[in-house]
Amino acid sequence: MESVIEQIINGLRTGSIYALIALGYTMVYGIAKMINFAHGDIIMVGAYSLYVFISLLHIPVILSILLSILVCALLGITMEKVAYKPLRNAPPLAVLITAIGMSFLLQSLALLIFKANPIPFKSIIKLAPVKIGSITIAGISIITFLVTTLIMIFLTLFIRYTKAGRAMRAVSEDRQAAELMGIDVNRTISMVFAIGSALGAVAGILYVCQYQTLQPTLGALPGIKAFVAAVFGGIGSVPGAMLGGILLGVIESISKAYISSELADAIVFSVLVLVLLLKPSGLLGKNRIEKV
Amino acid sequence: MIEKIREKMTGRNRKLMMIGVMIVGYIACVFLAEGNLLNRQMKSLIVPLGINIILAVSLNITTGFLGELSLGHAGFMAIGAYTGAIFTKYVTWLSPFPAFLIAILLGGVMAAIFGVLIGMPVLRLKGDYLAIVTLAFGEIIRSVINAMDVTGGAKGLSKIPTYTTYTWVYLVIIVTIVVARRLLHSRQGRAIVSIRENTIAAEAMGVQVTRYKILAFAIAAFFAGMAGVLYAHNFSILKPDTFDYNKSIDILVFVVLGGMGSIKGSVIAATVLTILPEVLRSADDLRKLLYALALIVIMVYKSGNGKEMISRLLKKKEAV
Incomplete structure (x- = not known):
């Protein structure tokens, strides 16, 4: 019984990271109607920038974290301006290929700068594990839960109650109408990319603290899995991304422990296929009506 | 010239020529592969x-x-x-x-x-x-x-x-x-x-x-x-x-x-x-980078406003 609970806690931890990444996908999809394939690699950039700031430049931890988040947010904005903005009215295929190119670009730049060998990185989270009865919860798990929960609460409040949040919802509802109402669409889209990428940076920091190695491709797989989570929860829906991420983390961890560790990835991706077959709009997504 | 030949060749002739091209291509390949024209590295690439x-x-x-x-x-x-x-x-x-x-x-x-x-x-x-x-x-x-x-x-x-x-x-x-x-x-x-x-x-x-x-x-x-x-x-x-x-x-x-x-x-x-x-052996590390850039540049140039952006940069004013 204890082992089941421990597996679920592990799943919740990975799931929280997925949820953070999935938020980036879902927000960008909601507003720009595109899948930002390079989002997974923003996680990698976040992890590497943390490594550069802490291990190479010896900047204090808190400042390093803030700087890493800033780097990713700026990267998100630049990416949108350079690669996606010129394609705003292009067919989806072109946008998707550009996004894949962007993802490859970030990976190969990291490969050129840091080489392919994994770099060890010591976790910055030094919290003693907590014991409840016979169950031990690692310090990193507690921090991950806390950080994700706080971020989700703030994000929900931000989207619901601030002027900028309202602008974001308006643009995702109907871009043209929003523009007519005096909303600066370009600025709103930039802001969404910045927030999404900043969340990606947080996910990257938590991820690297958990696995403690850095590789240029570290963001690819969690990125794709988080996308699955976003679709699972209903793409475009913020609470959906949170729910989808956490559920997917638990599914993965349970199947790793009780079915087969090799097949865990296959099971995760089967979830995507099943969701798209049975309920393409996801758990909390809205149904889309196709117009001619 | 080529266009004229192409026009003349209809139906069977064209098919025959295609088969001819295939055979010539095959002979050329065998010649390249079996002859001593290519070094081992190139041969292993075929x-x-x-x-x-x-x-x-x-x-x-x-x-x-x-x-x-x-x-x-x-x-x-x-x-x-x-x-x-x-x-x-x-x-x-x-x-x-x-x-x-x-x-x-x-x-x-x-x-x-x-x-x-x-x-x-x-x-x-x-x-x-x-x-x-x-x-x-x-x-x-x-x-x-x-x-x-x-x-x-x-x-x-x-x-x-x-x-x-x-x-x-x-x-x-x-x-x-x-x-x-x-x-x-x-x-x-x-x-x-x-x-x-x-x-x-x-x-x-x-x-x-x-x-x-x-x-x-x-x-x-x-x-x-x-x-x-x-x-x-x-x-x-x-x-x-x-x-x-x-x-x-x-x-x-x-x-x-x-x-x-x-x-x-x-x-x-x-x-x-x-x-x-x-x-370009030395550029091997750059292969992925070049691929990535190629994807982005082609897409932005072809299907986006890339053409306009570039022509604006070159200050060419196109007649509408």
Whole structure:
């Protein structure tokens, strides 16, 4: 019984990271109607920038974290301006290929700068594990839960109650109408990319603290899995991304422990296929009506 | 001049000339490969080059003709490769020629079956979703191969007989190109292209979208499977990690760079992108970077406001 609970806690931890990444996908999809394939690699950039700031430049931890988040947010904005903005009215295929190119670009730049060998990185989270009865919860798990929960609460409040949040919802509802109402669409889209990428940076920091190695491709797989989570929860829906991420983390961890560790990835991706077959709009997504 | 010759040649003449070109091409290839014109490094590139051409042309059927992005093409290649390799490894009582022929066909058919199986659920989706699901299927195929015993798991299969020769590769290339060309100009091909141009209009005109999508998927998978068999019997070793998502993207780069929908383009792009990194040894690290830049630049330039941006930069004012 204890082992089941421990597996679920592990799943919740990975799931929280997925949820953070999935938020980036879902927000960008909601507003720009595109899948930002390079989002997974923003996680990698976040992890590497943390490594550069802490291990190479010896900047204090808190400042390093803030700087890493800033780097990713700026990267998100630049990416949108350079690669996606010129394609705003292009067919989806072109946008998707550009996004894949962007993802490859970030990976190969990291490969050129840091080489392919994994770099060890010591976790910055030094919290003693907590014991409840016979169950031990690692310090990193507690921090991950806390950080994700706080971020989700703030994000929900931000989207619901601030002027900028309202602008974001308006643009995702109907871009043209929003523009007519005096909303600066370009600025709103930039802001969404910045927030999404900043969340990606947080996910990257938590991820690297958990696995403690850095590789240029570290963001690819969690990125794709988080996308699955976003679709699972209903793409475009913020609470959906949170729910989808956490559920997917638990599914993965349970199947790793009780079915087969090799097949865990296959099971995760089967979830995507099943969701798209049975309920393409996801758990909390809205149904889309196709117009001619 | 060439145009005039082309005009004169109709029907049978043209067919005869095509066959002539194929034979001359084959002789040229054999001459290059068997003669002492190429060094060993270049010789070892001929088979991978041919395999890349087959992969590029086949992916062009889904991405170029049908207009749907498939990110799991390496998965179909893997199915073909493992099917063919397991066949030739265990059926040792057949002599090489029939064994390899059956292996190639079997690999292709197996991949096509999976193409249909995957195609059926995927068809309900389009655009972004379809691309991601093909990616997911590619990864599922890879991790299932990784977990199975008959495929050797993560260690992979080794000691596969090396049956692949230049002739086999050349034959499969020709078949792939001819089929792709014939398809494009056939009733089925036009139906597939109409789905790309406007799905709703095509459906209104009575094109059975689902059926033709499956057809395109299955044909592309068939050739990818054959390419996989050739690959397996060239290197004699198979590992599941070879067929990951990056491999699928590599093939996609060939198709995008060559021009989506253009068979000639796919062949040229596959050739250039296979040989170039080998010739520019020092630029090997930059290969991925160049691929990535190529994808972005081509897309932004071709389908976006890229043209306008560049002409504005050059201060050319176009008349409206």
